[in-house]
Amino acid sequence: MGNKTQINGTSLSRRRFLGTAVLGLGAPFVVPASALGLNGTTAPSNRITLGCIGVGGMGMGNMNSFLRFDDVQVIAVCDVDQAHLNAAQNRVTQHYAAATESGSPSGCDAYEDFRDVIARDDIDALMIATPDHWHTIPVIMAVQKGMDVYCEKPLSLTIPEGRAMVNAVKRYGRILQTGTWRRSRTNCRFGCELVRNGRIGKLHTIKIGLPKGYQIRGGDFGGIQPPMPVPEGFNYDFWLGPAPWAPYTPGRCHFNFRWIMDYSEGYISDWGAHYFDVAQWGNGTDMTSPVSVQGKGVFPKEGLYDAAIEHHIEYTYANGVKMICSTDLLGAVRFEGTEGWVHVDTGPTGLETFPESLRHETIAPGEIHLYESADHHRNFIDCIKTRRETAAPAEVGHRSAALCHLGSIAVVLERPLKWDPEKECFPDDSEAQRLLARSMRSPWNLRAL
């Protein structure tokens, strides 16, 4: 592994440098105009330095989005899969090589262990796109270190993990953006604004349609899978991390991990994280959760994947709104009110309404205008600079992910469950309460706040 630093090592502190360095008059060297940002580029001191942890599918996509920005410099990439790592490092190097003529920076280090990235003092922010079971630990370590974080959705694997992340972000005064990018989509924002401003009358039901089964990528991994030798260049034990040990088989890891309960929760959390997030937005319940949940589901009878393949979950909020999430409903999110409905993220324009004229409404000054962001990644960078809250901050990301976890528990227990959204506990059900948290495999431990 090239360019690897030790987690106990030290490196030049960028923030220290920025805080103290003064360019003296008559300095004996020539500073290129680009370094000072005089040729239309951003001066290095004004760039946000970014480390990318988890650079497979979503991670590479996120990283590419950040590479678009002149005021961001990706200086570290990290993955337990050498193939991903090499591809990401090459991508960054080539990107900056192409820009070098205009004076942009170069140099991107590659790491296998995310702690080596967090150990660096010259990184302002992290992009974390590891599997769900690998979000909490790096997020908390990063914010303790003073880094801001863009973390893929669902933010957490469990509700206590999500709460721990929220607390850490709050305690350390950090900026966090959850990768629920529909918060930065005009159709979603406008649809939610229609609902919030009473254009469909009184909201009474939210319907979320999710796909059935799984979408398996990279091979035919249906049915019982044979154990296989771990491929060279893949640190499988690190990939498992805090999750229970299990023998390696290719269908377990990249992308397909989301169909296995040890690492995720199937479509309930894969797409659910997006749609629950939109539902919370339109319902005006970003900072809370439902007060009860009940569910049922169908699970596969054999094979590697064990998340529910069909489900029907009903949530009830304190404001009386019922939310149904089911594999038998039309896709995406539909808000139903006494005078019409709004279906977000569907149809050619991403928004269908009844009456149809709602789509052409304007939200007047003084009505409820929801947080405006046209680009989820850009919004994160802007918020790092302004210290303003992001479009999908930690509490919002946590509450949306919590809906996935509540739903998954309800599907397993198949009985009505009361939920206390303030204390985040099942008040009358100690068994359900135990299902809230998951143990972590030694030596990983959630040293919770």
Added chain:
Amino acid sequence: MTLLRKSSPNAIMILTSALTALALMFGGCARGQVKTETKPPAPEGTLEQLIASLPTQNAEDNETFCRKTLALGPNAIQQLCDQLVEPGEGDDINVRYALHGLAEFVGAPDRETERKSFYESLAEALDKTESKLVRTFLIEQMQIAGGDEVVDSLAKLLDDNDLCEPATQALVAFATEKSTAAIRNALPNSSGANRVTLLCALGTLRDDQALAEITKSANSGDDAVRLAALYALSEIGDESSKDILADAAESISGFHRAEANHFYLTFAQRLAENGNVEEGLAICREVYSTRTDPDDTAFQCAALHVMSRVLGEDVLSELLETMTTDNEQVREQAMTIANSFSGNQVTRQFAEFYRTASPDLRAGLLRLLARRGDGKAMPLLFAGMDDSEKVVRLAAIESVSALAGGASINALLDALANEDKEEIEAAKAALTKIPGSDATADISAGIADKHPAIRTGAIEVLVARGARDQAKNIAIAGKDEDETVRLAALKALGALGNESAVSDLVDLLLTAKTTQEIKEAEKALNLSLERSEDTSAAEQPLLVALRSDCDVPVRCALLSALKYVGSNSALRATRRALGSDEPEVVDAAVRSLAEWQNASAMNVLKNLAANSSSQVHRVLAFRGYVRTIGLASDKDDMAKTTLYEEAIALATRPEDRKMVLGAMAETRNKESLAAVAKYLDDETLQDEAIVAALKISGSIALKNGAEVTAVLDRIQGLSDKESTLKEVDRIRQQIEEFEDYITVWEVAGPFREKGKEGPKGLYDVVFAPEKKEKVEWRKVSTDAPEKPWLLDFNKISRATHAAVYARTEVTSPKKQKARLEVGSDDGVKVWVNGKFVYGKNDARGFTPGDDKIAIELAEGENTIMIKVTQGGGDWDLGARIRATDGSRLSGVKYME
């Protein structure tokens, strides 16, 4: 729902060696199982029969299974446990399902007796089982709902390198005195990874009885052990640990420094929670005051946060002091924490601090006070608007409306008279955001203010608010004594006006005092008319004004507006103006006619194009003439083609002919194709002729394959342009693939039914056309240039959860069998001559020829009716009639 695969989220599986692991078949909760041969059925009511009945198919079956199994007593549970085998050693899938399901079942409230009995049996099994893999499975089940009855069995495993971890996690989940004691008792003899596990567990359980033993590890040379001990000590929060944690936070460097400092602050919080508030706060203050390096900003933020947790609102005075720091992130953290406190007392403290604060801080505090929403802070915000420092004034202007709402309107209107542009813009933005129609009316009242800047600003804010209902009030300002205000009012009417503003605008035009005002009034008049749904009411004021003794520029402006009215009277008045002695008036009339909004000016324009003495007017008129041909709604494409041909004959310049060819490209018939094709060999017009011919060909190819093919052949011989040849190929391919598709339909609907959703829900709902009830059928031609064979219902209605019916007539020369090829998005039902012949209840995308339906055509006219359902998204139909073998069916004619 089945009992299958309810995976425990608590599942921990530690396997002893890779060799063992590779022997497994695996997956989820039943990781490692292989089915063997089927056995003969077991006798009714026995455990064997119950196990064989798995998986259960629903919740009721599940409960019945669990109750019956538990009723067989502890021996049955023992028997189940005895049947567990190591993964890969046999088939125990159903046994595992049963035990896992039972663990979840007995964990439900009000089943304590069953729970205890079940877990006592599991504990017995755990004690006697040797296989670590089986024991791990049993521990996982214990973690689900087990309690003190299994603690002794788990405690025995805490020195086992493979089982310590799952056993500890189960004991932590119980969190009883007994389970905590078990972990505590195991700690002294532990080492390595097991010790880390036990230390963390005792920290999580905050077990102060283990303090002495934990402390022994606080200086361990093993980083993992040391950090686990520090974590545990921090969570327990005993003051005796202070020096250890302080030393660690100070001395540990590198990666673990952040963690050590985190433990130190957690310790401070626990200390305070345990009653030693002063000591806890002292630690926070120490961290805040010593971690001043820019790298340590997060520690300072965390120290403030812990202080706020300990002190609540009482932290405020210290928090306010920290706001004076230069560190932006720390200041922001202090503000965020302060923002979480509510109440008048807190507001008073803010107000007191505000008086001595720096300008930047005053600005930040004003924004914070506005966010907190305490009305008591309003005086401070209003005072801030008069602050001597601009940064404070700006903050006050930007924030005051958030707190004061409509009550801030007068102050913000006053701010429009400020000298500083930035403040004026901020005031406008703030006024724009204040909610409600009352606010709009109050802002509109600013139009009567004595200060011109306020009058102007108020008008601009009304524009930004889209306040169309204030157009009358704005029109009054059009006669303001101040020219700036008058111009602002005219611009505003241009932005907001419609037909109801026309009278006022004509009046303002007639009374305009300067050339610029006339221009603005003309612009506003045109914009208002362009925005109008009905311009007929504008006719009278415009014509009356035109008959008045108005100046030439005003007359010209009125003529310009008449083109939107388009009535006979308007046309007569404009034609009369052509005879004016004033050249400007004649010019205005020609230009208005050239942009006439309907085809009524066509002949006047044709005449002007041929006979005007002015070259400019001839050109303008000719372009207007060609444009109005396209607007002639009473003429079909054939008639238009004839007119275009006349226009080409009339044109004297090549560019005018090119323009006509461009207009002809919008027609869709074989005659226009032939007309355009005449110019394919004309070198000066060839490029435009090719473009027009291709466009027409693309639209008519499916019905006029022979004519189009002939033109395409010619084009191919004339052009070597890649894009042209590509388009030729595309049209040829289209003819080949999609010839004979039905392109003319009659459509009825959409139809909806309450409570019926999605394409499948609507499939069997019988709507009026199926009942042969009278409905409105609208004739529709498929016209998408890219897919002329596709009937896109979304162009007719954007309805969702609906069904639509399309019908067409087909004439057959004889009675014959045929094949109807149909593609649809979503489901489809088909009737031929009133008889149902085919149905497909589906939520599918469109694929041409998805359904190939055998039908029989009668001699003469045949009616084909097709129902297409819709959930959401695309909504399409395409159909054609072929011979039974799929080849072309000659002699059949479609409706035109």
